[in-house]
Structure formats: structure tokens, C-alpha cells
Amino acid sequence: MKCRKCGRPAVFNMRQHKLALCQVHYPEWFVAQTARAIEKYHMFTPDDRVLVAVSGGKDSLALWDVLLQLGYRADGLYIDLGIDDGVGYSAASRAKVEQFAAARANAHFTIVDIKAEYGETLPEAARRTRRGRGKPCSVCGLIKRHAMNRITRDGGYDVLATGHNLDDEAAVLFGNVLHWQTGYIARQAPVLPASGEGLARKVKPFCRFYERETAAYALITGIDYIYDECPYAVGATSIRHKGILNQMEEEAPGTKMQFYLGLLRARKEGLFRELAEEVELHPCANCGQLTSAPGLCTFCRLWREAPAP
Amino acid sequence: MKITYRDQEWELEGRWRVRDAIKEVGLLPQTVLAVRDGKLLTEDTLLDENDEIKLVAVISGG
Ligand code: SF4
Numbered sequence: 066m067k068c069r070k071c072g073r074p075a076v077f078n079m080r081q082h083k084l085a086l087c088q089v090h091y092p093e094w095f096v097a098q099t100a101r102a103i104e105k106y107h108m109f110t111p112d113d114r115v116l117v118a119v120s121g122g123k124d125s126l127a128l129w130d131v132l133l134q135l136g137y138r139a140d141g142l143y144i145d146l147g148i149d150d151g152v153g154y155s156a157a158s159r160a161k162v163e164q165f166a167a168a169r170a171n172a173h174f175t176i177v178d179i180k181a182e183y184g185e186t187l188p189e190a191a192r193r194t195r196r197g198r199g200k201p202c203s204v205c206g207l208i209k210r211h212a213m214n215r216i217t218r219d220g221g222y223d224v225l226a227t228g229h230n231l232d233d234e235a236a237v238l239f240g241n242v243l244h245w246q247t248g249y250i251a252r253q254a255p256v257l258p259a260s261g262e263g264l265a266r267k268v269k270p271f272c273r274f275y276e277r278e279t280a281a282y283a284l285i286t287g288i289d290y291i292y293d294e295c296p297y298a299v300g301a302t303s304i305r306h307k308g309i310l311n312q313m314e315e316e317a318p319g320t321k322m323q324f325y326l327g328l329l330r331a332r333k334e335g336l337f338r339e340l341a342e343e344v345e346l347h348p349c350a351n352c353g354q355l356t357s358a359p360g361l362c363t364f365c366r367l368w369r370e371a372p373a374p
Numbered sequence: 375m376k377i378t379y380r381d382q383e384w385e386l387e388g389r390w391r392v393r394d395a396i397k398e399v400g401l402l403p404q405t406v407l408a409v410r411d412g413k414l415l416t417e418d419t420l421l422d423e424n425d426e427i428k429l430v431a432v433i434s435g436g
Pocket residue numbers: 201202203205206295296297298435436
């Protein structure tokens with residue numbers, strides 16, 4: 066297979082775009098596509114300060130790398146959840162982020178250490194509470210969302226960027242369609258506007274890339290990331306849904322892309338207008354982040370809940 | 375040729391195209407990238423009898 070740009074041997078082929086590129090032209094294409102998505106969806110401008118949520122995985126490190134290359138003012142945020150599980154998952158992923166930043170003069174980042182700040186690691190908090198029993202991901206989502214909103218606000222950032230790719234978005238959409246969670250479907254977008262004090266504007270510049278495209282970018286450009294999944298991701302519904310979508314993609318290239326981009330088109334055409342009704346929000350009495358729960362937000366409640374029997 | 379993926383390992387006889395080799399070991403070509411000597415390979419690459427191929431999972435998450 067030959068590179069479409071220069072005719073030299075291609076290293077990567079995208080069946081859904083009928084596009085094969087070489088070692089030099091693939092990273093170039095990837096960076097240019099990211100810039101286009103940022104502009105197309107009006108995510109942010111060069112004047113904005115961007116906070117990138119980095120996990121040590123391929124997507125978030127690639128995103129940080131590309132934003133720095135494009136000259137955006139992008140800092141990292143690493144949330145140390147204290148996940149060990151015999152494999153030292155958090156320690157290993159944190160080391161990848163530290164290595165990445167150490168190799169780049171302009172890569173600055175903040176670490177939020179959950180155990181140091183709240184007295185318990187994610188697995189400990191999950192074991193203690195009813196919400197987290199047997200499903201740490203539910204508590205994890207809550208903790209990460211809260212920390213991202215807090216650092217975005219306290220650090221004076223204009224926008225929070227995450228490394229979600231098209232496979233992530235398609236898997237979420239698939240799950241939501243299976244259960245007809247119309248409210249969630251209506252809110253699934255490349256840009257979530259800031260919903261008032263303490264809730265950051267959120268953007269997903271990689272939402273049009275397949276997962277194999279971000280992995281290929283990381284491999285070709287030599288970004289060292291953590292290959293292993295979080296130990297709690299094993300058997301997760303979203304991973305099962307990704308598998309099903311990939312099976313369909315195998316037989317009909319472009320299936321995932323059409324599924325997700327179809328959602329964006331439907332939204333643009335106004336399909337979800339009636340569903341996008343506003344929920345009543347008020348500031349949490351403890352941390353000040355907007356919440357729909359009365360009194361304290363769900364995050365602040367988590368740390369006050371007595372151990373479940 | 376030798377093919378490795380996470381902690382698994384396979385030996386295949388003869389010459390294979392990357393895509394067919396991935397299917398042969400029971401994986402979906404969509405979900406892995408093939409690497410030889412640190413370099414990414416396209417799916418149509420014809421592999422050599424003595425090649426050592428590393429397959430890298432592209433799926434992450436939770
Ligand atoms: S798999 Fe679950 S626990 Fe692990 S990082 Fe993802 S959401 Fe958190």
C-alpha cells in the first residue's frame with residue numbers, strides 16, 4: 066500500500082476514509098484533522114487556556130501532544146485515583162504522564178491526589194459506599210467529574226478537553242440507544258457548554274477519530290502510554306459495546322463513523338430540541354459546584370456517607 | 375513467524391498477510407495494530423516466515 070500524498074510505503078490505512086498514509090504524512094494529517102475539528106465545532110481559540118484531562122492512556126496524551134504542537138495554551142490534569150489492584154495501575158499511569166511532561170518544555174500539569182485530599186483512594190471509597198459497591202466506575206466518574214470542574218475553575222481555565230474518540234462516543238451512544246435514554250442522547254455532543262458557575266465547558270477534539278487512529282498516532286510519534294486498561298474496565302459494558310461495533314465495522318467499514326456522525330447531524334437538524342430542557346441547578350452548600358441534588362452535591366455526600374453494612 | 379499479543383503468543387507457518395494472520399489467531403483486525411521492529415504495518419503487508427510481530431490493542435477505556 067502506498068501513501069496517497071507521496072507514494073512511499075504507507076504505514077497506516079483507514080478503510081472508512083479509503084486513505085493510506087506514510088510515517089511522515091499520517092501524523093501531519095492527524096494534527097490537521099484535530100485543528101479542523103476544533104474550528105468546526107468552535108471548541109476554543111488560541112487565546113483560551115485549555116485544561117487537558119490526561120490519564121496516561123494513548124488518547125489523552127496524544128491530545129495533549131497535538132494541542133501543544135498546534136500552539137494552544139494547554140496544561141494537563143492528572144487525577145490519581147490510587148488504583149493498585151496488584152498491578153500498580155495508578156502509579157504506572159501517573160509515571161507515563163510525568164515522563165511525557167518531562168520530555169516537553171511547555172507541558173505543565175496539575176495532579177489531584179484523591180487519597181491525599183479526601184483520605185481514601187477510589188477503591189476504598191467505592192467499597193465504603195452504597196453507590197460504589199461492586200461498581201467502582203460509578204464513584205470514579207463522580208470523582209473525576211468533580212476534580213475536572215474544580216481545577217478548571219480554580220486554575221482559571223476557559224475549557225476542559227478530554228481525549229474521547231469516536232469509538233468511545235459510539236459505544237456510549239449504542240448503550241443509550243439500547244435503553245432509549247433520550248435525555249442522555251440529547252446531551253451527547255463534541256462541545257458541552259459551561260452550565261453556570263463551577264461547571265466547566267467541555268470539549269472532545271478527537272471525537273471524529275477512530276480509536277485505532279489515535280493509537281497509530283501515538284505509536285508512530287513515539288508517545289509512551291499505558292497499554293493496560295484500568296483493572297476495573299475488564300468486562301465493562303462500554304468495552305462489550307465497542308466489540309460489537311467493531312464486528313460490524315469489520316464487515317462494513319464506516320459503520321461506526323456513520324452511527325456517530327448521524328447523531329451529530331440529527332442534532333443539527335433539531336431532532337432533540339424538545340428534549341434539551343433545562344434542569345434546575347443550584348450551588349452545592351459545601352463546594353459550590355452546581356448540582357441538581359438539594360443541599361450537598363453527590364460528590365460531597367460521597368465523603369460523608371457512613372460505611373454501608 | 376511469531377505473533378505476540380498481551381501475554382499470548384502464537385507460531386504461524388509460512389507467509390501471511392497481516393490481516394489474515396490477525397484473523398488466524400482469532401482477533402478482529404479492527405481492534406489491533408501490527409508492529410514489526412517498532413514500525414507500524416498496513417493490513418496488506420506480506421509477512422516473512424521469520425518475522426516477529428507484536429499486536430497492540432487499540433481499545434482502552436471503561
Ligand atoms: S474503568 Fe472505571 S474505575 Fe477504572 S478509570 Fe475507568 S471509570 Fe475509573
